[in-house]
Amino acid sequence: MPKLLSVNNYHYRRGGSDVVYLEHAALMEKLGWSNAFFSMHHPKNFDSIWSSYFVDELEFGHAYSAWDKVKMASKVVYSFEAKKKISSLIHDFKPDVAHLHCIYHHLSPAIIPALKHAGVPVVMTAHDLKIACPAYKMLNDSGICEKCKDGSLLNVVKNKCLRGSTAASAIVTIETGLHNFLNTYKKHIDKVVVPSRFFMDKFVEWGWPADKFVYIPNYVDASQFDPDFYAGSYLLYFGRLAPEKGVATLMKAAKSANIPLKIVGTGPIEAELKILAAELNADIEFLGYRSGKELHDLIRGSRAVSLPSEWYENAPMSVLESFALGKPVIGARIGGIPEMVIDHETGWTFTSADSHELALLLSQIWAQSDESVSSLGRSARELVVRNFSRDAYVSAMQKLYAELGVK
Template structure:
């Protein structure tokens, strides 16, 4: 390594365009590292939606899995490889020999993709890399790249954005409830309970994938440190058998000064704000449809719910609102980030009604940076991030009255809510700023690099 202040950092993630929270952190981290004087070299997957990059020639060919739902990674499989594959098929409907061959090729790529290893090797031949930072590489890239990076003497760290290391469907959630049946290596439960898209074939593929990766210990052997964004994530990984000495807790960050500018544009006060904002996917694991029903039953005068986002539950939600002639719940559709922040700045607060374990809660942190409190389920990392009665109100999504109590507090205690918003801003500024995140990350990088020298 030439200089700890000017490293060449290989930043790897399977998507090179904005989708969800993992991509937001990936690009925010890239920006932060560049600001600090490092060179960041990306490695990802080719896609028409990608941001431009001079390194795109090294990216792996596109693998279109046909859905943005993380719980259904094997549906509508269509692979675009160097050798064209005629037609398309899904794993559960591969009834022809051709379809079966294509599905097996896709499964092979998901398990271990030799071309990804070759591509990363070509990139490493062209660039001197000091450290590799891995994010999500499942399915599209595969852990085949890890051995090649390790063989070059380059240490690897990995940010854990979900529970894919221990759960075939990423979420520890199936059949409408939290699920930890696979604990102890019992991944066959994913097939028994059809945890992926309610499909036996897709679930079997996910089961095989995790057994394969655990058998060869790709991640355990080659990753020097796993970065958990919350203590909850670390604890859960350890419960499932991960080595605690390999896991460091480094929470995500928010660029408070930038977001504060947006907040100051708004002249909204606790007296003029009248709506609670949800910004995220309209999908079952996010709990928004269930929360909408609770909100409707609460019937709180002068309080509206604004819903920003898109997803598989959109049509069902629209039908529910029309059938019940609901006027105080507004569907905004998917908003650009800047518009979402402005909408957030004019709100009473933000709601995160997840029914799954959230690994962290970037949406909550952004709300804090806008001086807004968060109404949230207490699951996963959200229970650490949101301090009940201080930066927001925690509730149990299985208890309607618990949710309604939080809504009543938001609506009836506006002076308290405003004071809590000020405190939430201080928490974001003091505990989750980018400088502190960078310091923690450099300490981790430094320790890993020293271990390499030893």
């Protein structure tokens, strides 16, 4: 029985990368693999027999004393605790392969050499751009930023790239500088899985060797999604309410096009978006957090779903879920979105952050016949079944592990 060690900061469904971490392990278990997990203690974690190996909780939103802040910063840069505990887990579990997801800040890259020195093949899924960009988004308050590609890492501090904070930006700059010097990622990771070709190309632009990467797209199990191809009357956004998601641009466009918009989700700019909605006096409804059947019903009832991102999205699960439910997507032409949202086939694309272009596009879509919109929803569903299936994902992962000597 092959043994898989899955590694991630959180051991509960906090966000998309955490869901992939948990579901990937579940898929391997169904194929006969034995699973172990390495993560951080957290009150919301799922129960695990491996939790005794987890590192102490490190939550950046909490209040810390001055000394605790120093210790926290040191763990972000290099966690000796994480290195020691994962070494114990390796000794006891003896994994055949380790699959890393999001590990930085809470676990730190210190765990990677520990795995490699123990002879464990190391795979990492790049859910974001961290292995190139110290602040992991290639984004700051001024917009898209790639200054570190050919310049000094001090640009991160100068531009306060992480949370608009000089201190937080300085910590990740030191972290990245140290691990660049140690060559932690490139030397000790065998393969990096990228869910979008855009991310692969971007990493190569930033100096990574192309042969380090393998493109394996995310998946949805379409059999678990009951589609409705009827073209509804409203536009839907669901996701995090954060600046880089472009929700303000979407709201302005919906107002200009006189289109009813429903917004599902919460986040740091929720209050200011509600103020903007009042100022626009638009037909915009905030529905808060929704999941499961409630969310699926809202998607099925829409005419289209919009993803108006203003940063380098990877391969958003929201697109695949909308497609599986029979809805076309109106996506910003940025990051990996155009790889899934194919103009006039599975949806429509527009220039990111251009509310005027988006408003014109919305007007055109609402002027189309219901049959025309429904046909795109059917094509979207077919694309998911054909190119983003669970079986294709499993087959690609098994092939990757086999190439690393795991049978």
